[in-house]
Amino acid sequence: MKTRYFSYLELESAGKLLQAAELVAFPTETVFGLGANALNAAAVKKIFVAKGRPSDNPLIVHVADFEQLSMIARDVPPVANLLMQRFWPGPLTIVLPKQPEVSEHVCAGLDTVAVRIPNHSIALELIRHAGFPLAAPSANRSGRPSATTWQAVAEDLDGLIAGLVCGEPTQFGLESTVVDAIANPPRILRPGGVSLEQLQEVCPEIEPYAPCATSSHENAVNSPGLKYRHYKPTARVIVVSAATTDSEFALAIEATSAVDYVGISTPRNPARYRSILICSNVSEYAAKLFDFFRKADLSHVDVVCCEAVDDMGIGVALLDRLRRASQ
Ligand code: AMP
Ligand code: MG
Numbered sequence: 001m002k003t004r005y006f007s008y009l010e011l012e013s014a015g016k017l018l019q020a021a022e023l024v025a026f027p028t029e030t031v032f033g034l035g036a037n038a039l040n041a042a043a044v045k046k047i048f049v050a051k052g053r054p055s056d057n058p059l060i061v062h063v064a065d066f067e068q069l070s071m072i073a074r075d076v077p078p079v080a081n082l083l084m085q086r087f088w089p090g091p092l093t094i095v096l097p098k099q100p101e102v103s104e105h106v107c108a109g110l111d112t113v114a115v116r117i118p119n120h121s122i123a124l125e126l127i128r129h130a131g132f133p134l135a136a137p138s139a140n141r142s143g144r145p146s147a148t149t150w151q152a153v154a155e156d157l158d159g160l161i162a163g164l165v166c167g168e169p170t171q172f173g174l175e176s177t178v179v180d181a182i183a184n185p186p187r188i189l190r191p192g193g194v195s196l197e198q199l200q201e202v203c204p205e206i207e208p209y210a211p212c213a214t215s216s217h218e219n220a221v222n223s224p225g226l227k228y229r230h231y232k233p234t235a236r237v238i239v240v241s242a243a244t245t246d247s248e249f250a251l252a253i254e255a256t257s258a259v260d261y262v263g264i265s266t267p268r269n270p271a272r273y274r275s276i277l278i279c280s281n282v283s284e285y286a287a288k289l290f291d292f293f294r295k296a297d298l299s300h301v302d303v304v305c306c307e308a309v310d311d312m313g314i315g316v317a318l319l320d321r322l323r324r325a326s327q
Helices: 008-019 041-051 066-072 078-087 121-130 150-157 196-202 211-215 217-222 246-252 282-298 315-326
Strands: 004-006 024-026 033-037 060-062 092-097 112-116 163-165 177-180 187-190 236-240 259-263 275-278 303-307
Touching: 004 008, 008 024, 008 033, 008 121, 008 163, 024 121, 024 150, 033 041, 033 121, 066 112, 078 092, 078 196, 150 163, 150 282, 236 315, 259 282, 275 282, 282 303, 282 315, 303 315
Parallel strands: 004 163, 024 163, 060 112, 092 177, 236 303, 259 275, 259 303
Antiparallel strands: 024 033, 092 112, 177 187
């Protein structure tokens, strides 16, 4: 298949591909998404094939407005309404009871659907041109770091999808926060662009993300995506902190390895790294991490050392991605 590349001025043509049940990747404020008509089973199935995604990993549905939300979800609890009013459009995905029209492949057989309104003008305009909600997981081959630039989407999916809307690198660089709003109290299933502290302003009783519980049976059933390998470059990822001693570091890497470093502070012994990226804050670190992983792979680095960050704010989501990438 020849992939067509679109600019933001060609969204009508990209929308026509979606109407023809084809896949189109597009930018959002979190990462690039791979969109298909959420109400068309044949279109949704193509997402799983192009990504190589396990069929029991459900997709997030992207809607442009509250009218489209009612096509997808029903019985919206009051707390979900409060969260939507505060954080939509934005990087918060809310799990709700699903409408029967949503393709069962979107929800991987669950009776719930994960939905959000993205805060990105291209994404919103594309959904409006298509005329229906878009099921859109991250636009990368399954297991790889999410795509934060259109070039990264092309690297993974050129020839496998009908269209790609190009745009600027994404703002957050990490995926949305997923909240189960059916649970009482609501709970965070995946940390992401909206932090626990922000959510607590609206819903003080919200249950924080529990990393240890993600492999438990209950969580594997409620949010099946969490049990899969994620966000990994080919290079080995090692998470380091100020407490990592030189001898521990030497043990972790082989003497002959080519090693890259990404973090906020300058590392000890900078000469040992082939390439170093120092970010000025956690948001910048989060925004640049996946691209750094991909560049390390393109230059055949053996190990990427990533500085640990404080377990608060967007740092919780960043640490989660680093932990998964290093497993
Ligand atoms: P991705 O599309 O790659 O960003 O991954 C979507 C994430 O949302 C995965 O962690 C899924 O498990 C989660 N998710 C999608 N739909 C549901 C749902 N109905 N219930 C719970 N989690 C969901
Ligand atoms: Mg993904």
